[in-house]
Amino acid sequence: xxxxxxxxxxxxxxxxxxxxxxxxxxxxxxxxxxxxxxxxxxxxxxxxxxxxxxxxxxxxxxxxxxxxxxxxxxxxxxxxxxxxxxxxxxxxxxxxxxxxxxxxxxxxxxxxxxxxxxxxxxxxxxxxxxxxxxxxxxxxxxxxxxxxxxxxxxxxxxxxxxxxxxxxxxxxxxxxxxxxxxxxxxxxxxxxxxxxxxxxxxxxxxxxxxxxxxxxxxxxxxxxxxxxxxxxxxxxxxxxxxxxxxxxxxxxxxxxxxxx
Ligand code: PXP
Numbered sequence: 202x203x204x205x206x207x208x209x210x211x212x213x214x215x216x217x218x219x220x221x222x223x224x225x226x227x228x229x230x231x232x233x234x235x236x237x238x239x240x241x242x243x244x245x246x247x248x249x250x251x252x253x254x255x256x257x258x259x260x261x262x263x264x265x266x267x268x269x270x271x272x273x274x275x276x277x278x279x280x281x282x283x284x285x286x287x288x289x290x291x292x293x294x295x296x297x298x299x300x301x302x303x304x305x306x307x308x309x310x311x312x313x314x315x316x317x318x319x320x321x322x323x324x325x326x327x328x329x330x331x332x333x334x335x336x337x338x339x340x341x342x343x344x345x346x347x348x349x350x351x352x353x354x355x356x357x358x359x360x361x362x363x364x365x366x367x368x369x370x371x372x373x374x375x376x377x378x379x380x381x382x383x384x385x386x387x388x389x390x391x392x393x394x395x396x397x398x399x400x401x402x403x404x405x406x407x408x409x410x411x412x413x414x415x416x417x418x419x420x421x422x423x424x425x426x427x428x429x430x431x432x433x434x435x436x437x438x439x440x441x442x443x444x445x446x447x448x449x450x451x452x453x454x455x456x457x458x459x460x461x
Pocket of ligand 1: 207209243270290292331351411412413414415433434435436437
């Protein structure tokens, strides 16, 4: 299973000081040496971390394929069609959100989604769609000629945190209305949903990635799903790199994934 490392948060740290370090470009060689197979970045409309200059420099100099997450905003689509990353992953974007909260609803703004996909395909850029594990969304992704889907693992990750950490006793109220038995069942159901969705997507000819909220504690269950060929992981790897260094943090994640 391949690992795409999402390096946005290196730029988040830079933007906290609004100067020129740490530079996300410096991460590329380290990611490659550590065994990552892809660089993932998100060009957000508000440019809160990665900016246009980063995207250009990373695409021009990365020896690994670059996967750019983006919304269907016409200006962003235009910019990326010129810069030509290996792949784009279309995600929903809400300016107020801390991070991408849910999958793209392919039945909402469907004309705009189709136009964006068609533009990327005309420019020979592979297209992945970040969606929830739902059969109707997967079927629609196929109809829209996407090459790949990325299944949103955010609910799985939050359930796993609610069960296995103290987060729901703090300001982060995660599923506090459920007891442990109910949470365990919900977690089991969510894994099964991601599993069944992956089998269905593979059967209809889509390639499958997964990501969001994956970390060293919860990645194994998702990595066991054979139909999933790639995981995109950011926050947890960059968080661990503060203590361990980026290369060690990536290698540790690669080791876990390859245990599956
Ligand atoms: N995949 C997609 C489509 C995302 O939007 C994100 C967050 O930018 C990730 C993966 C990585 O999520 P995390 O930072 O929680 O690992």
